[in-house]
Amino acid sequence: MTVEKQQRGRPRSEKAHQAVLDAAAELLLTHGLSEVSMDTVADRAGVSKATIYRWWPTKQTLALDALYTEWSAARPQPRDTGTLRGDLLSLLRPWARLAGGRPYGRVLAALITEAQTDPAFAAEYRQRFVEPRRAQGREIFRRAAERGEIPAGTNVDVALDLLYGPLYHRLLHGHAPLNDRFVRAVVDLALDGIRHRGS
Incomplete structure (x- = not known):
């Protein structure tokens, strides 16, 4: 019973x-x-x-979970396209389309502000929202290193910051469009730098 x-x-x-x-x-x-x-x-x-x-x-933890759930449901898994550039575009373009399609910047700004003053929430924010995307990015760079597209010793965490930094900058400041053209430009400039350093 x-x-x-x-x-x-x-x-x-x-x-x-x-x-x-x-x-x-x-x-x-x-x-x-x-x-x-x-x-x-x-x-x-x-x-x-x-x-x-x-x-x-708290409402902050609810907000984080709501945002994470909505983004996870709407965001397709990045594909293994066979090239580093293709893989990065597969990872970042859906993110930019989703983030730029609704006023997520305001919500993320509030959550980031909360994370600056609440260490426990900051740890949860990084674990639930930041780290899953970085883990996907690390896997993409690992495959690229195995294919010989980038040097084996490439600092992947810095490379990910080079890619995500401009996207968050546009999302939070809203000074220019966060669109596919911008994502391609960011990926191409970052890869130019990574490959030049390797050569």
């Missing part, structure tokens, strides 16, 4: 969990982190505030 009740309850719990994430993501992108409260999310998702706090201790 107890097992049967648990099995019946699990889909409802998953549905509520997703409803909270969807409501949080929409409110974040519409109003920004500072204007979002747990009360508003609970009302929009049709759950109690206690339910939300059972899964997320």
Whole structure:
């Protein structure tokens, strides 16, 4: 009897969990982190505030999870195209399209600000949001080194900063378009530097 009740309850719990994430993501992108409260999310998702706090201790952790979930669902896995340039474009172009398509810059700026003052949240932000993309990038550079496209001793972490730095700069400042043309320019300039240093 107890097992049967648990099995019946699990889909409802998953549905509520997703409803909270969807409501949080929409409110974040519409109003920004500072204007979002747990009360508003609970009302929009049709759950109690206690339910939300059972899964997320703060609205910042909820915002991070909502953003991570939305981006993970919308972002395709990067392909192995056989070239470093092709692999990097496969990784970065979908990211730029998604980031530039809605007001993610405002949300990310708020999360980055929070990470500057809360070490525990900063660690979670890096683990959930930053590190997965960097891990994908490291794998791309590893394959490129095996193919002989770049020197084996290439500083991959610096190379990733060279690639992501300009994208975040445009996303956060909004001074110029974050589009496919810009992504290609960033990739080509970064690779010119990496290959020149290797030669």
